Amino acid sequence: IAGITQAPTSQILAAGRRMTLRCTQDMRHNAMYWYRQDLGLGLRLIHYSNTAGTTGKGEVPDGYSVSRANTDDFPLTLASAVPSQTSVYFCASSPSSGGSTDTQYFGPGTRLTVL
Amino acid sequence: GQNIDQPTEMTATEGAIVQINCTYQTSGFNGLFWYQQHAGEAPTFLSYNVLDGLEEKGRFSSFLSRSKGYSYLLLKELQMKDSASYLCAVIDSNYQLIWGAGTKLIIKP
Numbered sequence: 001i002a003g004i005t006q007a008p009t010s011q012i013l014a015a016g017r018r019m020t021l022r023c024t025q026d027m028r029h030n031a032m033y034w035y036r037q038d039l040g041l042g043l044r045l046i047h048y049s050n051t052a053g054t055t056g057k058g059e060v061p062d063g064y065s066v067s068r069a070n071t072d073d074f075p076l077t078l079a080s081a082v083p084s085q086t087s088v089y090f091c092a093s094s095p096s097s098g099g100s101t102d103t104q105y106f107g108p109g110t111r112l113t114v115l
Numbered sequence: 116g117q118n119i120d121q122p123t124e125m126t127a128t129e130g131a132i133v134q135i136n137c138t139y140q141t142s143g144f145n146g147l148f149w150y151q152q153h154a155g156e157a158p159t160f161l162s163y164n165v166l167d168g169l170e171e172k173g174r175f176s177s178f179l180s181r182s183k184g185y186s187y188l189l190l191k192e193l194q195m196k197d198s199a200s201y202l203c204a205v206i207d208s209n210y211q212l213i214w215g216a217g218t219k220l221i222i223k224p
Contacts, residue, residue, distance in 0.1 A: 042119065042202070042214030043158070058211075090157060099210045101146045101165065106157035 003027070004107035006091050012113045013081050021076045021110050023091030030097040032074040033104065034058075034066060036087040043090065049074055050098030081114045088112075117141045119215035121203050126221045127193055135188045135201050135218045143208020149177050149188045150202040152217065158202055161188070190220075198222045 004025045013019050025032065030051045035043040045058030049068040063085060065077045074093075078085055089110045094102035119139045127133040139147070146165040150158040164170055164179035164186060176189040188201055200217040207213055 040123075040216055042216045043204075044214070045211070101163070101206055101210070103148070103160045103163065104212065106159070108157050 004091055004093055004105060006089075006107040006110050008110060009108070010111040010113075012115065013078075015082055015114055016080050019078045019081055019112070021078075021089055021091075021112070023074045023076070023107055024072050025074075025091075025093045025105075025107075026072065027093060027095075027105070028071060029093035029095050029105075030071070031094045031100075031102070032068065033092040033094075034064070034074070034076045035090045035092065036060065036085075037090060037109075038087050046076065046089075048098070081112075083114045086112060086114045117205075117207060117213050119203055119205060119213055121201075121215040121218045123216070124219045124221065126223060127190075129193055129195060129222055129224050131193050132189065132191050133193060133220065135190070135220065137186045137188070137203035137215060139184050139186075139203070139205045139213075139215075141205045141207045141213055144181060145206035145208070145210060147177075147179055147186050147206070148202075148204045148212070149186075150204065152200045152202060154199070161201075193222050195222050195224070 007022045033048045034046040047066040049055045052071045091107040092104040094104045149161040152158040162177040169178045174191045179186045202217045203215040
């Protein structure tokens with residue numbers, strides 16, 4: 001089934017631990033995105049990738065890193081988790097290589113709690 | 116700064132019509148999206164407007180006025196399954212998607 005998968009579905013993490021959220025898409029989309037969603041706030045862009053091999057910083061990149069080794073995968077790493085990173089994380093993708101008005105398609109999300 | 120405003124919450128009755136407004140102030144404009152998000156789920160695409168006017172798609176319609184920085188989503192013949200949050204998002208001059216906080220729509224029988 002075509003779409004975006006994310007893992008894990010949810011996670012409780014101790015502060016200071018390292019964590020990687022996984023995102024895989026099988027639609028051969030060029031652009032991929034990581035957002036966080038917090039109550040009362042709009043989706044905020046953490047990092048993005050317009051095409052395999054390139055990444056860029058979004059609105060709230062501090063404390064997060066990404067890589068894009070191939071078209072399908074776009075993992076998000078928290079090097080040393082802090083409680084303020086408690087949030088729901090969504091991965092998304094769109095067909096074109098950035099600079100477009102393409103619709104973004106979202107994965108099911110990862111609910112992360114940092115204690 | 117860039118800003119998108121939507122009401123936080125709205126309540127409507129099953130079978131009725133509801134209009135959810137969105138006003139925006141962004142650096143440039145390359146289009147506006149509406150997404151639906153059920154609780155605990157991912158946002159899903161509803162509509163895209165780039166020209167002024169009304170776009171109709173079944174029970175849902177979306178309107179845009181670029182000169183007023185204003186859009187609305189109109190939902191007709193409301194069903195219980197329409198209970199969800201509705202997110203407005205604008206593509207700015209850098210082709211970044213700027214998101215509103217969303218409007219939680221509660222449908223009552």
